[in-house]
Amino acid sequence: MSRSPQTEAEQNIALLADDKFTEITRVPIWDPEQDDVLVCRQVRQETHDVKTFVFSGREPRAFRFYPGQYMTFELPVEGRVTRCYTISASAARPYRVEITVKRVPGGPGSNWLHDYMIPGKEITVSGPAGEFTTDATTEEKLLFLSAGSGITPMMSMTRTACDLSEPSDLHFIHAARMPSDIIFRDELALLSAQNPSLKLAFTCDTTLASHSWSGYTGRLSLPMLSLMSADFMDRKIFCCGPALFMDGVRNMLKQAGFNMEKYYEESFDFGAETAGTHEEPASVAPEISDQLFRVSFPKTGHVVECGPGMTILSAAREAGLMPVSSCQRGICGTCKSKLLSGRVDMQHGGGIRQREIDQGKILICCSSPLSDIEVEL
Structure with a gap:
């Protein structure tokens, strides 16, 4: 009896997380707990301000991750x-593994990668992590909506589906400033030509006469979405991009009466630079729900009381400290800090x-x- 596409795809990806995979390939699984250093093997220029960086282990290693993870x-x-x-x-x-990074003006991380990451250079890495993922080979109608560098998790999902078999029924819509800013444009066109169930649509804010652009122009709107994906109301939607883009998509879908239980997004706004995760801020459930605890910071001599469910970062800020933080998730x-005493x-x-x-x-x-507790910041 033949298996369904969903079962085959899930088993193919799950194989990467199985110890038997090591025996099949005779290549050890990469374990960041044992060796967290990767080596840059290739750098590709995708657009004028976007590069792809390809990494592998110092020795041959197999990576296990789900498409869309970071x-x-x-x-x-x-x-x-x-x-x-x-x-x-x-x-x-x-x-x-590879990451695709847009140079952010003034962004220390993206600018360092663009300026200094070259083949042969080593970098410390942890992960993968994240749950913004789907199996695009399932018998399920999907719609990917992305803008800018938010295309990266969608590209991983699409590439994976095309490698495993082909997307079952996937509409992929991407928004960019202008045609020259469309990341992976040629590869997506090729994948679409090879996989008839993958349908593409692009829209650009502006165009130049030299671009010979025949696609959509302007911000993504409800009438435009209806033309690009006439049955979008029947699809499961995955969205990723700048905060303003995702705000606009959510408002547009709510206006259309879309069932938002079928909508998933990945946040790309950690402050100074884009980063990848869709998870909500972690909820904290202390064992003792009605007790105040003293949080001491020996280096500065500050002591503050921390209420139920209050994070140490919040306590530090109440004490007038400004510890370095970014995602807050x-x-x-x-x-990362040292816990000197106590439990958290x-x-x-x-x-x-x-x-x-x-x-x-x-x-x-x-x-x-x-x-x-005592914490060394």
């Missing part, structure tokens, strides 16, 4: 900067390794005290 990179700039970038590669090609690892409830999203936890480190943005 990895956290520790960059040697301004002391140390951590940034989360979505994997843009196909999960069905496990021997390398337990993802990026920027606020930490609900992180992948921004800290187990060996660091074993060494007494915590992420203060997603940790709440379970006793009086």
Whole structure:
């Protein structure tokens, strides 16, 4: 009896997470707890301000990830900067991972990568993590909506589906400033030509006469969406891009009466630069719900009381301290600190390794005290 496309695709991807995969390939699984260093193997210029960086292990390793997940990179700039970038590669090609990064004016992470990351250079990485993923080979009608560098998780999902078989019924809509800013334009056109169930549509804010543009022009609107994907109301929608773009999409879909339970998005707004995760801020559930705990910061001498469900980061700010932080979701690892004494409830999203936890480190943005504590910032 033949298996359904969904079962085959899920088993193919799940194989990457199975110990038997090592035996089949005779290539060990990459384990960031044992070796968290990757080597840049290739740099590709995608557009004038977007590059793809391809990485692999120092020795041959197989990576296991789901399409749409991200990895956290520790960059040697301004002391140390951590940034989360979505994997843009196909999960069905496990021997390398790649990220596609847009240069952000003034952004320390993206500018360092664009200026200094070259083949042969090593970088410290953790992950993968994140749950913004889907199997585009399922017998399910999907619609991907992306803008700018928000295309990266959608590209990973699309590449994976095309490698495993082909998308079952996928509409892929991408918005860009102008035609020259469309990332992966040629590859998407090729994938669409090879996979008839993959239908593409692009819209650009502006065009130039030299572009010979025959696609849509202007911001994505409800009438435009209806032309691009006439049955969008019947589809499961995945959205990723700048905050204003996603706000507009949500408002547009609500106006149309779309069932928002079938809408999924990935946030790309961590403040200074884009990063990849869709998860909501981690909820914290302390074991003791009605007790105040003392949070001490020995280096500065500050002491503050921390109420139920209050994070250590919030307590530090109430004490007048301004510890370095970024995502505030337990993802990026920027606020990593040493717990000197006491117990905490930490609900992180992948921004800290187990060996660091074993060494007494915590992420203060997603940790709440379970006793009086001392923290070294």
